[in-house]
Amino acid sequence: xxxxxxLSGILLTVLLVVHMVANHFVVEGGLRTYADVIHYLSxxxxxxxxxxxLMVVTAxxxxxxxxxxxxxxxxPAADRRLKAALFALGTLxxxxxxxxxxxxxxxx
Amino acid sequence: xxRSLPYRPVxxxxxxxxxxxxxxxxADLHGRREGWLAFxxxxxxxxxxxxxxxxxxTVLSTLARGPQAWDAFIALARSPLFVAFDGVLIFGMLYxxxxxxxxxxxxxxxxxxxQAELFWGAFVLSIVLTAVAVRMILMMG
Numbered sequence: 001x002x003x004x005x006x007l008s009g010i011l012l013t014v015l016l017v018v019h020m021v022a023n024h025f026v027v028e029g030g031l032r033t034y035a036d037v038i039h040y041l042s043x044x045x046x047x048x049x050x051x052x053x054l055m056v057v058t059a060x061x062x063x064x065x066x067x068x069x070x071x072x073x074x075x076p077a078a079d080r081r082l083k084a085a086l087f088a089l090g091t092l093x094x095x096x097x098x099x100x101x102x103x104x105x106x107x108x
Numbered sequence: 109x110x111r112s113l114p115y116r117p118v119x120x121x122x123x124x125x126x127x128x129x130x131x132x133x134x135a136d137l138h139g140r141r142e143g144w145l146a147f148x149x150x151x152x153x154x155x156x157x158x159x160x161x162x163x164x165x166t167v168l169s170t171l172a173r174g175p176q177a178w179d180a181f182i183a184l185a186r187s188p189l190f191v192a193f194d195g196v197l198i199f200g201m202l203y204x205x206x207x208x209x210x211x212x213x214x215x216x217x218x219x220x221x222x223q224a225e226l227f228w229g230a231f232v233l234s235i236v237l238t239a240v241a242v243r244m245i246l247m248m249g
Contacts, residue, residue, distance in 0.1 A: 002215065009208045016201070029248060032182055034175035061158045068151065097165055104171045 008060040142224040153200040199238040206230035
């Protein structure tokens with residue numbers, strides 16, 4: 001698990017910088033209005049990039065949550081349930097966010 | 109073989125210590141070194157960033173409620189309290205990322221003898237870059 005946390009962490013430093021620069025510095029003054037955000041997300045490359053960023057950040061965050069809980073000492077059976085619950089939560093987060101942004105872009 | 113742990117081992121003696129003494133021990137800095145500080149800060153910033161991730165997604169759900177809801181949020185985001193919160197967030201992200209690189213190096217067996225200096229480097233760089241970022245936010249308005 002350590003290696004995945006490290007690899008996703010390195011990937012996140014790159015994706016986070018791209019996310020911040022794209023959101024705050026590409027358009028003069030940054031994305032502010034509703035129209036700015038929708039226009040930004042309607043670029044398919046950006047949409048894919050933001051979705052990949054969300055997937056990696058969610059995986060990294062939930063692996064971190066599991067690492068903290070494992071440090072408290074839980075049984076292997078509890079860990080299996082924990083993994084299943086975190087996987088379901090992560091999937092829910094990504095599906096919800098893609099649905100949210102996707103439907104907002106399609107409506108515009 | 110004695111190993112250095114990021115926390116103090118719980119002994120029989122500790123278990124017999126009254127709770128208020130154990131609680132006070134959290135504030136006792138004797139024997140606390142950079143490795144412990146780096147670990148605790150990594151945990152705290154990590155927990156904070158997980159909460160922020162959920163908050164960020166909740167805020168983005170205003171996109172589904174149309175331009176009025178979104179613009180109301182943007183007005184809130186430009187308030188001084190929110191900018192102060194941004195500063196805390198930016199420090200958390202920078203420290204978590206920079207210390208993460210330190211942890212990766214140490215995990216690969218690189219720089220173990222310089223781990224304390226690496227921690228202070230990550231910590232000070234986080235503060236400096238946070239100051240730069242907050243200044244940019246204030247200048248952009």
